[in-house]
Amino acid sequence: MYTQNGGEVIISRDKLHIRVKNHIFKSMRFWLIVLFVVFGLIPCLASYVWTVKTSEQRAISVRTAEIQHQCPILSNQL
Numbered sequence: 001m002y003t004q005n006g007g008e009v010i011i012s013r014d015k016l017h018i019r020v021k022n023h024i025f026k027s028m029r030f031w032l033i034v035l036f037v038v039f040g041l042i043p044c045l046a047s048y049v050w051t052v053k054t055s056e057q058r059a060i061s062v063r064t065a066e067i068q069h070q071c072p073i074l075s076n077q078l
Helices: 007-026 028-077
Strands: none
Touching: 007 028
């Protein structure tokens, strides 16, 4: 493994890196983590979207009721 120019060591390190990189994608642990993250994020994102839509709808309905309440008051003043 010891060479003067270090060429052998660099080549063997690249082979090791490729082997480790491919090993990660074949690992059951990796895919379980990916699945847990995906199945954890989907409900979180869905509840976030639902909460935002509900909040927007509620804000619009409250503002509409407020304006409808002010309309008769303003018309009486005119």
